[in-house]
Amino acid sequence: MNEKKTAGEKAAEFVEDGMTIGLGTGSTVYYTIRKIGERVQNGLKITGVPTSQATAVLARGCGIPLADLNDTDTIDLTIDGADEVDPALNGIKGGGGALLFEKLVANASKKNIWVVDHSKQVEKLGAYPLPVEVIPFGWKQIMKIFEEKGFRPVLRMKNGQPFQTDGGHYIVDIRAGHAGDMVALGKWLDGLTGVVEHGLFLGTCDLVVVGDGESVSMREKPRETGNRS
Numbered sequence: 001m002n003e004k005k006t007a008g009e010k011a012a013e014f015v016e017d018g019m020t021i022g023l024g025t026g027s028t029v030y031y032t033i034r035k036i037g038e039r040v041q042n043g044l045k046i047t048g049v050p051t052s053q054a055t056a057v058l059a060r061g062c063g064i065p066l067a068d069l070n071d072t073d074t075i076d077l078t079i080d081g082a083d084e085v086d087p088a089l090n091g092i093k094g095g096g097g098a099l100l101f102e103k104l105v106a107n108a109s110k111k112n113i114w115v116v117d118h119s120k121q122v123e124k125l126g127a128y129p130l131p132v133e134v135i136p137f138g139w140k141q142i143m144k145i146f147e148e149k150g151f152r153p154v155l156r157m158k159n160g161q162p163f164q165t166d167g168g169h170y171i172v173d174i175r176a177g178h179a180g181d182m183v184a185l186g187k188w189l190d191g192l193t194g195v196v197e198h199g200l201f202l203g204t205c206d207l208v209v210v211g212d213g214e215s216v217s218m219r220e221k222p223r224e225t226g227n228r229s
């Protein structure tokens with residue numbers, strides 16, 4: 001069973017006529033976008049706000065009308081993937097390198113749904129390398145800081161060159177498993193000069209749709225979960 005497909009397609013059912021929809025990036029939300037595209041061909045009227053160039057190309061190919069985030073007042077719903085999700089629906093994102101635009105779109109959205117296969121569910125965040133988006137100037141200085149903290153940083157590469165995000169930045173993947181307090185880690189990263197964004201999405205996700213074997217399950221954010229960061 002293709003769990004990414006079942007989860008991705010299920011989430012497309014939450015899209016309603018007239019909505020502005022944030023379109024995430026990755027191989028799971030791919031199926032959501034394809035399904036939304038089918039519904040658009042059958043008369044559904046929505047506007048999509050893409051979180052990456054790759055998603056814009058995909059959505060355009062599916063016939064979904066698009067708008068830039070700057071030309072959008074409110075996003076009703078964003079559907080996106082994730083690399084790890086804990087029981088409180090906090091997560092790590094950015095495995096595909098689109099974390100900055102994904103977080104901007106997510107923060108502008110009334111509701112956020114994540115689509116994942118069952119392997120993405122974890123008790124505790126941090127086994128997955130945490131992507132940190134940094135400016136190219138002086139990136140080695142930031143690597144040094146991460147090394148001193150024991151985060152074992154790795155500059156993400158593509159075809160022998162540093163991977164470049166759609167925003168023109170680099171990504172350093174760090175091992176944050178031992179950090180424990182992810183809220184404190186997120187705040188520390190937010191305060192580091194040269195760091196543009198990080199892949200900790202805390203309090204962002206309202207509902208996760210999980211492909212699990214033959215079935216799909218859904219979990220809502222527990223009420224006590226705090227603010228987005």
Ligand SMILES: O=C(CO)[C@H](O)[C@H](O)COP(=O)(O)O
Binds near residue numbers: 026028092093096098
């Ligand atoms: O954050 C992301 C891209 O920046 C993706 O949503 C995340 O990496 C999950 O991708 P996939 O569905 O391909 O496993």
